[in-house]
Amino acid sequence: MELNSLKDAFDRVAKKQKLSCSKTQEVMDQIVQEIEKTIEVMQSTTLDYKSVLAELKKKFHEIAPLSQLEGTQKELNIVLSKYPKALEKALNPDISMAYRNIEFDSHTVNQIIASHFYRQGMFDVGDCFVTEAGDAEEAAAMKSPFLEMYQILEAMRSRNLEPALKWAATNSNKLKENGSDLLLRLHHLQFVKILQKESRDEALMYARTNFATFAGNHMAEIQKLMGCLLYSDRLHDSPYTHLLSPTNWDIVAEELTRQFCNLLGQSYESPLSVTIAAGVQVLPPLVKFMTVMSWKKQEWQSMKQLPVPVELDKEFQFHSVFVCPVSKEQSTDDNPPMLMSCGHVLCKQSINKMSKNGSKTFKCPYCPSDIDAAQCRQLNF
Template sequence: MDVDTIRESFDRVEEKQKQYASRSQEIIDQLIKEIELAITKLQDGNLDQSAILAQLKAQIDEITPVAQFEGCQKELNLAIAKYTKLLEKTFHSDISKAYRDVEMDTATINEIIASHFYRQGQFEIGDGFSSEAQVSESDILKSPFLEMHSILQAMRQSRDLGPALAWVTKNRDKLLRYGSSLELKLHELQFIEMLKAGKKGEALKYARAHLSPWANEHQAEIQKVFACLLWENRLDQSPYGDLSSPSQWKELESELVRQFCGLMGQSHESPLAVTVAAGAEGLPTLLKLASVMQAKKQEWQEMKQLPVPLDLPKEYQFHSVFVCPVLREQGSEENPPMLMPCGHVLSRQSILKLSKNSTRAFKCPYCPQEGTVAQCRQLYF
C-alpha cells in the first residue's frame, strides 16, 4: 500500500482548497467594503441613489467575474476527483475474498482488544468495551497498565522520575537478572536534571549515593556523567550536551515500556496493532492473488501454502518454528526455547542437560558466559 502517493494526492487537494478559500475570502472582503461604502453614500440624501446603485453593480461585476470562480472551482473539483479515484483504486471496499473463514474464540479476541486499549492508556474506552463484551478478566488486564501509564504520565507532564525510580527499585532483582541498566539511566537523568536546575551540591550527593554503586560495571559511563559537573551552567555547550537533550526523556520512556512489558511477559508493542498493520501490508498481495485465482477458477483458500511470497517488513517477521542448535530438535510446548543470560537461545532440555538438572551453573556452548537455570527465560514464538 503506497501511503506516500495517497498523502501527496491529498496534499494537492488541500493546497487547491486553501487557494480557493483564500481567493474567495479576498473577494468577499472587497464586496463588503464596497457595499458598506455604498450604504454610507445612500444615507446621504443629497446624492443620486440610482447612480450609487449602478456604480455598486459595476464594482461587483468587476470584483467577482464568474469565469474566475468557475476556473478555481473546476481545478478543485478535478483534484478531488483524482483523489477519490486513487482511494478507490488503493482501498478495496470488499476484502472478504482475501481472508479465510476461521473459527475464533470470541472471548480471547475480546481480551486482546481490551488489553490493547489498556496498553495504549485508553482506560475509559477499555472499561466500556470490557463491560459491553463481558470481558471477565478486565481488572487483571488493566491494573499493570494503569501503573505503567501513571509512571509515564509523571515523566511527561511534570518531569517527575520518582514513580519510575520506585518501580525499578521494587523490581531491581528481576531487572538485573535480565541485564537491565534502566535504573542507572534513570538515576543519571535525575542527576542531570538537578545539575540543570543549578543544584550542584545536591547533584553531587545524589551521584555518590545512587551512581557510585554502578561504577564497577559502568565505569566509562559514570565518568562521563560526573564530568558534567565541570559544565554546570553550560551543559548544552559541553561535549556531554546529549545527556541534557529532551530526547533522553523520550528514550527512557520507550525503554521503561519495554522493560515493564518484558517483566509482564508481554511484547512492548500491542499484538493487535502489529497484527492489523501486518495484515494491511499483506492485503494488496492477497487481493491480487485472489483475483488471479478467481479468473483461473481456482480457490486459493484451500491451499496449504501461498503460491506467491508475501514480503513483509522486518518488524513484522517472527520465527514460528524454533530448532535447538544443540539437540537439533524442533521446539514444543514440553521443550520450549529458553533465552539464556548471554542472549543465546537453547531448548529447555538442552539447558537441563548442561546444568545437570538445575544442580549447577553451566557455560553457554556459544560464548564463555555462565548462567543458571533460574536466569533463563522462556521465549514464545
C-alpha cells in the same frame, strides 16, 4: 507502484483542471471587459442603444467563448473519466474476497482488543469495551499493570522520577538479566536534575549513594557525570549541555515502557497494532490472487497453506521458533531449520530422512524442485 500510478493520474487531473480554470477565467475577463466598455459608451454618448448592443454582440461572436473553452474542457473530461478507473484499480473496494471463513475465539479476540486499549493508556475506552463484551472480571488483571506503568510515565512527564526509581529498584535483578541499564539511566536523570538546581553538594551526595554499584561496568559514564560538578553554576554553557536535552527523558521513558512490557511477558508493540499493520501489507497480494482465482473460491476456503508468497518487511520477521512443516516438530540446536535451494525450509532431520542421509536428491514437498541435501544451509532466527 499502484500508489505511484494513482498519484500520476491525480496529478494529470489537477493539471488539466488548473488549465481549464485558467482558460475559463481568461474568457470571462474578456467578456467582462467588453461589457464594461459597452456600459461606458452607453453612459457617455447618445447613440442608439440597439447599435451599441449589436456591436457588443459582434464582439461576443469574435471572442467565441464556447469555442475557446471547448478544447480545455474536453481534455479535462478525458482525464476525469479515466481517474475513477485508476482509483478502482489501485484501491479495490471489495477486500472481502480475501476473507477466509475461520472460527475465532471471541473471548481471546476481546482480550487482545481490551489489552490494546489499556496498553495505549485508553482506560475509559477499555473499561467500556470489556463491559459491553462481558469480560469485566478479567479486565482488572489486564488493566492494573498498565495503569501502574502510565502513572510512572505521567510522573516522569512532570519530571518526578521517584515512582520510576522505585519500580526499577524493585525489579533491578530482572532488569540486569535482560541486560538493561534502566536504573542507572534513571539515576543519571535524577543526578542532572539535582545539579540543575545548582546544588553541587547534594548532587555529589546522590552520586556517592547511588552510582557505586554501577562503577564496575559504567565507570566512563559516571566519570562524565562527575565532570558536570565543575559546571554546576553554568551547566547550560558547558561541555555537558547535551545532558539537559528533553530527548534524554523521552529515551528513558521509552526504555522503561519497553522493559515494563518485557517483565509482563508482553511485547513492546501492541499485538493488535502489529497484526493490523502486517495485514495491511499482505492484503493487496491476497486480493489480487483472489481476483485471478475467483472461480476457485471454495478451494481458497479449504487451503491450509498460502498458494502465493507473501513478503513482509523486516520489522515483522521475529519468529523465535520454527516448526518443520513435514515433521510438525519445533526446531532445536540438534535439529535446526535448513534453507533449501528452492527457498522453502525444513528441519534437518526431515531433510536427512527424505535424502537418505544425503545419499540422493529428493523432491521438495511444496514445489517440484529437486533438492540436494549438501546445498541446504542452516538458518538462524
